[in-house]
Amino acid sequence: MNKLRTYKKNTKQHNFYKTCHQYQTYEFVQSKLKQYTKLNNCKMTMREALNLLDQFIDPSDPDVDLPNSVHVYQTAERIRKDYPNDKQLQICGLIHDLGKILFKFGEPNWAVVGDTFPVGCKYQKSIIYYNSLKKNPDYHNSKYNSKYGIYSKNCGIQNIKLSFGHDEYLYLILKNNTNHNLSEKYINIIRFHSFYPWHTGKDYHYFMNDKDNQILKDVLNFNKYDLYSKNDDTYISPDVKKYYTDLLKTFFPEPLQW
Ligand code: FE
Ligand code: FE
Numbered sequence: 001m002n003k004l005r006t007y008k009k010n011t012k013q014h015n016f017y018k019t020c021h022q023y024q025t026y027e028f029v030q031s032k033l034k035q036y037t038k039l040n041n042c043k044m045t046m047r048e049a050l051n052l053l054d055q056f057i058d059p060s061d062p063d064v065d066l067p068n069s070v071h072v073y074q075t076a077e078r079i080r081k082d083y084p085n086d087k088q089l090q091i092c093g094l095i096h097d098l099g100k101i102l103f104k105f106g107e108p109n110w111a112v113v114g115d116t117f118p119v120g121c122k123y124q125k126s127i128i129y130y131n132s133l134k135k136n137p138d139y140h141n142s143k144y145n146s147k148y149g150i151y152s153k154n155c156g157i158q159n160i161k162l163s164f165g166h167d168e169y170l171y172l173i174l175k176n177n178t179n180h181n182l183s184e185k186y187i188n189i190i191r192f193h194s195f196y197p198w199h200t201g202k203d204y205h206y207f208m209n210d211k212d213n214q215i216l217k218d219v220l221n222f223n224k225y226d227l228y229s230k231n232d233d234t235y236i237s238p239d240v241k242k243y244y245t246d247l248l249k250t251f252f253p254e255p256l257q258w
Helices: 012-023 026-037 046-055 068-082 087-095 098-105 130-135 166-176 184-192 210-231 238-251
Strands: none
Touching: 012 130, 026 166, 046 068, 046 087, 046 098, 046 238, 068 087, 068 210, 068 238, 087 184, 087 210, 087 238, 098 166, 166 184, 184 210
């Protein structure tokens, strides 16, 4: 197996992060949270959102150049092998990237995908392509560029703002729609799955509170399946599709407001 998540200079990933790091300011994140908390874009089932990912290839990922719908089935299937009875974890694998439908609402790729990082406080070197953050105006803003910035020690990972993208978007959707059966544990996995500087870089632990240790464990366990599933078979059989269609109906019996 090739080594995954190798980020080189002057590649399309590098160019992607240059733009992302320049424009993901604290103010930008605030405005997107405000906009998408309104849930006034459309009404849609999870199945419809999943189908939309047939049209989306993640430009930030050096390991995948297949439509994202294939990646989410692979992730779910790997989880199912290890956790045949944990249907919530399987469905979590299946939907974890569906926030990428943001591309349908005209969001640029840099506000949809990529590793996430905290805004409103000092950027740490654990962030991929850290140097390109020097072009972000917040890097030079004394309000935001101290260790804790606008936050405080042990304020809780859930209380800091991360760069905006598919994680936070789907979190907002799941938190603000109450007509589904996915529990908090899985919603939090989705929310933090791209926060690599934290879950893999072991950084920003000074913001953690007691509750966050469990979230970190859950996210790290999930990450194995998100990552290594990328070398799997790309053929998704009708049986597999049927299995997840039924599972989607169980957990998301009604359309959601997006
Ligand atoms: Fe993702
Ligand atoms: Fe993923």
